[in-house]
Amino acid sequence: MSQDSATATEAVRKLSGRRRREVVAVLLFSGGPIFESSIPLSVFGIDRQDAGVPRYRLLVCSGEEGPLRTTGGLELTAPYGLEAISRAGTVVVPAWRSITSPPPVEALDALRRAHEEGARIVGLCTGAFVLAAAGLLDGRPATTHWMYAPTLAKRYPSVHVDPRELFVDDGDVLTSAGTAAGIDLCLHIVRSDHGTEAAGALARRLVVPPRRSGGQERYLDRSLPEEIGSDPLAEVVAWALEHLHEQFDVETLAARAYMSRRTFDRRFRSLTGSAPLQWLITQRVLQAQRLLETSDYSVDEVAGRCGFRSPVALRGHFRRQLGSSPAAYRAAYRARRPQGGGPEHVVTAAEPVVPSQGSPVSRRAPLPAQPGPPPSGPSPSGPSTAVADAGRGEHGKPGSEAYAAGRPALPGQRSAP
Helix, strand or coil: CEEECCCHHHHCCCCCCCCEEEEEEEEECCCCCHHHHHHHHHHHCCCCHHHCCCCCEEEEEECCCCCEECHHHCEECCCECHHHHHHEEEEEECCCCCCCCCCCHHHHHHHHHHHHCCCEEEEECCHHHHHHHCCCCCCCEECCCCCCHHHHHHHCCCCEECCCCCEEECCCEEEECCCCHHHHHHHHHHHHHHCHHHHHHHHHHHCCCCCCCCCCHHHCCCCCCHHHHHCCHHHHHHHHHHCCCCCCCHHHHHHHCCCCHHHHHHHHHHHHCCCHHHHHHHHHHHHHHHHHHHECCCHHHHHHHCCCCCHHHHHHHHHHHHCCCHHHHHHHHHHHCCCCCCCCCCECCCCCCCCCCCCCCCCCCCCCCCCCCCCCCCCCCCHHHHHHCCCCCCCCCCCCCCCECCECCCCCCCCCC
């Protein structure tokens, strides 16, 4: 789902005289992935006026000395350098090679200058790290690939990172989630500039939906950001993941960390970019998804095995996160399973379920942040869990689009406006 700032029009500065809105500069760096890099080139660099798509002028700029190496060892030579950015009304940074290394100072200066002169600055996927390093995201909402959202929040605490969104439009600064979400944001830009018909015509040419509803929730992973590995909170989070079948709340986690609730909340946010209450409810819903897909437990049994106080609590949180009831999700999932494949293992009521212990907690991807109501389940300390069933924080609308005729859509497969 896109997040359009209510004050977006106020946030946009007036373009300086030498810049043109229809001129789009794409800033490339060595080590950037080819897919993300190609998205703005495909959207803004091809003349599709015959299909009703207004033409942009594309300037592909090198953010550092070339040639630029990309995915698979390919070498690229950009026709322009940083000086060409001075003519662009839109500057797109499609990716950055490393979320842990600083971008070139000269490129950051060029981005700041462009922004000061009224250019619209766009960061796709890890390109958000370049915008953040330039200070362009300070005090603003932003998103990036859910894997990197906790790292972005930790490295740049003044950025309001929202890992739920496919893209965020804050007027003159826009960011998107990973890979395909870059297409969503580029289509949104065309729609903002030239209207729905132009964006729809372009989407048809690209053979993609003109607007996807929903966000990144469905793709969130249980694993942890790399930076948390050496932190004492890692043990507490690992314990929580291994005991989701038990009923506990954030007060319990804070006690295990030997911290006050307030201190625990602050430390958890600084490490992961997510409130612990939001994270915990997401983990319980993800566990419920797995059991609905791989077991024959009733919805009531699934609720109990995921630490929810009642089936009502599970249904409410499940629908808010995935746009579907647990029963409908299971039915659609089974209807979509490949025909003729080998039998899929199904856990029966006689088999014990060990919630996701498997291997040690992965350090290769981040802790997902998922807004929504606090976790359900009896609270050793009282009111926390009662709030969980109240259903605060509803975000997004249920999605029901099918992939193709004759194939039932899987509830919860939502897409960005």
